[in-house]
Structures are given as structure tokens and as C-alpha cells.
Amino acid sequence: MTSPARRPADVPSDRTEAVLSRLQLMVTRKLDGLLQGDYAGLLPGPGSEAGESREYRPGDDVRRMDWPVTARTTMPHVRRTVADRELETWLAVDLSASLDFGTGRWLKRDVVVAAAAALAHLTVRGGNRIGAVIGSGGGASAPARRWRAAPPVAGPDVFTRLPARSGRKEAHALLRAIAGTEIRPGRSDLGALVDMLNRPPRRRGVAVVISDFLAPPQGWARPLRKLRVRHDVVAIEVVDPRELELPDVGVLPVVDPETGELHEVQTADPRLRQRYAEAAAAQRAEISAALRGAGAAHLRLRTDRDWLLDMVRFVAAQRHARTRGTTR
Structure with missing residues (x-):
């Protein structure tokens, strides 16, 4: 997907802290109601x-x-x-260049950080641990302040592993590390990122993959199916409305965030807009089919919607389904 604008890679630390504090307040107000009653965790379920x-x-x-x-x-x-009382949740956070894009109320990157914040709030209680692996395209990623991250995996992609720890302070440090990761040109190998959650083998827990899933499903569907064998898997797909349809605004200059190529698109052509919408719908249908085939619970968050309300509904639906004894 192409992007009309790019945000500076270096985000001031004070702004990051302010954004995270605001997110924490929003998440606490709306999600605390879901945590009342019996202990259940992120995906309330059957336990072992x-x-x-x-x-x-x-x-x-x-x-x-x-x-x-x-x-x-x-x-x-x-x-x-x-239900198990000590859960371990791992996040696979895709911060490819295509996530540095947004035409709605949020950038896609902001929604990724917000989703991670909500997941951390739902997870870190009762001694639960949360960790993450981050893919940020090519180059070197920014170091985490409070985390001793493992060295990046060799190759063109940069992957950073943040060990699973318990406690709200540690969860907040994890969110700072995610929010402070620099987005670099290029696309991370989503399949390799997901496969990092399979190595080393861990006890059964929850694995959450946050991405726009724009990479071909052939590259990430198999690692996701492998991950589902041992863990409950949640796939959070981040979407911008301009990835689904083009507005009629005449000649629109756009920049590919992954390659830097500049293109001019004549959006006044109704046939072009129709072909674009059809291709986008087919792409999203393919993504949904791949996630469904992998057995992952699928949540789609949009930059032009109330992502927190969508997440509340998703968690409530998961709780209702699990308490009725169904799978998904």
C-alpha cells in the first residue's frame, strides 16, 4: 500500500510517554469491566x-x-x-514500513501500539507474564531501555525479542520499547516473525500477532498454523480505509513506504476506483481465509473507528463463546 505522508522516524520520548499514559487511561476505563468475576485472562477459556x-x-x-x-x-x-491462573502471552508485533501510514483518526502504527497496550492490560494480572518479538524491517532497531533484548537475528530483517515478564511496570516498559522502535524501509518477514514464537518451545499460552498482513499469506500461514498447535492464537489485523477504497480527489501523488517509489494515481477514473476496491476486497478475503484456516481468532481494527470499542466487543464475544463451551 502507498502512503501520502511519512512521519519522522524518531519520536520524542516525552510524546511517547504522554501517548502511553493516555492509552493506559482509556484502556483502564473501558476494559476493567470485562475483568470482573472469575479469573479468565485474555482469552477466557477452558484451561487444562x-x-x-x-x-x-x-x-x-x-x-x-x-x-x-x-x-x-x-x-x-x-x-x-x-482456567489456568498463570498465563504467558507473547506478542508478535509487525512494524514494517507499511504500518507508518494512516488517513483516519490514527496511524496504523498507533493502532498497533494501542492494541498492544490493551493486551498488556488484559494480561498482566495474577502473576501473568507478557513478552514480545518485534519486526521493524531492515537496519538496526532502537534498543529497549529497561529490557535486555536478545541480539537481532542475522539477515536483512531486524527482529528484537523482549523476554516475558510479569508486573505492570515491566509491561509498561515493554510498551515503551514497542512505541520507541524505529520503523525502517522495507517489509519484515512476517512468517519468520511468527516462527520466532515457536522457538524455543514454550508451555501452552496465548500468542497474538499484530500486523496489517499485507505480505502474501503463503509466507506466514504455515508458521501460524504451527503456532496454533500449541497455543491459543489471536490475529489482530490493522487496516486503513484507503487500503480498501480510493476517494475521488483527482490526481493523487502517493509514495510506497516500503520502497520510496512515487506514483501518481488518477482517482477521478471510476473504473480504476472500482478495480482497486475489488482487488482490495479479494486481498482481505484471502487474508481472512488464511487466518481462519490457521485456527486463529481474527480481530480487525481500523484507523477510522473506535479501536477500543471493537476490542471490547471482541473480548466479550470470546468470553461468551468460551463460557458456552464452544471453540470459535
């Missing part, structure tokens, strides 16, 4: 410890059938499970 049995209800997962109780009572029963 067996609990009591109850009668089967339509919508329950048949894989949790309690066959001994069913045989004794001649009524179908399912086995309840107790």
Missing part, C-alpha cells in the same frame, strides 16, 4: 485442569464429553475445566 461435570447444552464442545458420567446417567454430560 479437569473440573466437575454438567449436562450437555447445545453449543458445548463435544470434545469435552464426559463419557463415564454419560453412561451412568444415560444423559449426555460434558466435563468442565478450571
Whole structure:
């Protein structure tokens, strides 16, 4: 996708702190209501410890059938499970050059940081840990202030690993590291970024991939399926409205943020706008099909919408589905 404007790569630290403080306040006000009641975590779910049995209800997962109780009572029963209390959440944060773009209320990069802030707020409680791997295109990434990040992986892409830690202060330091990462020209290898969550093998937890997923699905779908074998996977797709359709504004000069190439597009041509919208719809359908095939829970956030409200609805829907015993 092309971008009409680029933001300076170096963001002042005071502005970063102000943005993160505002995000924390917004997230706390709207998401605290979702955390009331039994302990559940980011994706409230079945856990791994067996609990009591109850009668089967339509919508329950048949894989949790309690066959001994069913045989004794001649009524179908399912086995309840107790939610795990110490979860480990890992974020795969894609900060390719295409994320430094936005025509709505936010830049796509800002939505990425905001989504990470909401996830950290939902995760870091009760001793839960959160870590991240960041892909920032070519070149060297900015060092994290409070984190001892592993050395970048060799190659044209720069990946930074931030170890999983517990505590709100550590989570805030992780968010500062994400917000302070410099976006560099080029596209990160999303498949390699996701695959970093598979190595080394970790105990079952939650893996969240935040990206615009504009890279061909052939490159990242298989690592995502592999990740889903062991973890609950959430895919957060960040979209700008100009990636879905073009406005009628005459000749529009645009710059490819990944290559720096300048193009002029005649948006007054209705056939061009129609072809663009059709191609964009086909691309998004392909992305959705790949995420669905990988078994990931899919959340789409837009730069022109209330991303926090969309995330609240997503978490509430996940909670409702899990408490009813369904998968997704």
C-alpha cells in the first residue's frame, strides 16, 4: 500500500510517554469491566485442569464429553475445566514500513501500539507474564531501555525479542520499547516473525500477532498454523480505509513506504476506483481465509473507528463463546 505522508522516524520520548499514559487511561476505563468475576485472562477459556461435570447444552464442545458420567446417567454430560491462573502471552508485533501510514483518526502504527497496550492490560494480572518479538524491517532497531533484548537475528530483517515478564511496570516498559522502535524501509518477514514464537518451545499460552498482513499469506500461514498447535492464537489485523477504497480527489501523488517509489494515481477514473476496491476486497478475503484456516481468532481494527470499542466487543464475544463451551 502507498502512503501520502511519512512521519519522522524518531519520536520524542516525552510524546511517547504522554501517548502511553493516555492509552493506559482509556484502556483502564473501558476494559476493567470485562475483568470482573472469575479469573479468565485474555482469552477466557477452558484451561487444562479437569473440573466437575454438567449436562450437555447445545453449543458445548463435544470434545469435552464426559463419557463415564454419560453412561451412568444415560444423559449426555460434558466435563468442565478450571482456567489456568498463570498465563504467558507473547506478542508478535509487525512494524514494517507499511504500518507508518494512516488517513483516519490514527496511524496504523498507533493502532498497533494501542492494541498492544490493551493486551498488556488484559494480561498482566495474577502473576501473568507478557513478552514480545518485534519486526521493524531492515537496519538496526532502537534498543529497549529497561529490557535486555536478545541480539537481532542475522539477515536483512531486524527482529528484537523482549523476554516475558510479569508486573505492570515491566509491561509498561515493554510498551515503551514497542512505541520507541524505529520503523525502517522495507517489509519484515512476517512468517519468520511468527516462527520466532515457536522457538524455543514454550508451555501452552496465548500468542497474538499484530500486523496489517499485507505480505502474501503463503509466507506466514504455515508458521501460524504451527503456532496454533500449541497455543491459543489471536490475529489482530490493522487496516486503513484507503487500503480498501480510493476517494475521488483527482490526481493523487502517493509514495510506497516500503520502497520510496512515487506514483501518481488518477482517482477521478471510476473504473480504476472500482478495480482497486475489488482487488482490495479479494486481498482481505484471502487474508481472512488464511487466518481462519490457521485456527486463529481474527480481530480487525481500523484507523477510522473506535479501536477500543471493537476490542471490547471482541473480548466479550470470546468470553461468551468460551463460557458456552464452544471453540470459535
